[in-house]
Amino acid sequence: MFSALISLIFRLVLAVATVVLVLSLMAVAVLTVIGLLIWSLLRGRKPVIDMGRFHRARQARPGFAARRTSQPMGEVVDVEAREVSPGSPRLP
Numbered sequence: 001m002f003s004a005l006i007s008l009i010f011r012l013v014l015a016v017a018t019v020v021l022v023l024s025l026m027a028v029a030v031l032t033v034i035g036l037l038i039w040s041l042l043r044g045r046k047p048v049i050d051m052g053r054f055h056r057a058r059q060a061r062p063g064f065a066a067r068r069t070s071q072p073m074g075e076v077v078d079v080e081a082r083e084v085s086p087g088s089p090r091l092p
Contacts, residue, residue, distance in 0.1 A: 040047040 037047060
């Protein structure tokens with residue numbers, strides 16, 4: 001009986017601590033977004049939201065290439081590779 005009571009209290013404390021942690025992290029995220037918006041308004045610039053990362057991540061997923069419509073590839077060019085020494089003249 002006593003150990004069950006201790007176990008229940010311990011679970012409640014952990015649940016409350018988890019809720020407090022999650023809410024505090026959400027509050028930090030919201031305050032950061034608000035701070036960045038205020039900073040961008042003070043500077044007179046529109047906030048930049050880079051959606052390119054999400055696009056690249058979506059392309060890297062397995063099966064993405066299978067869903068794309070196949071487009072013809074460009075012309076293949078075969079070149080002769082040569083070593084460039086540090087002392088050689090540079091192209092203009």
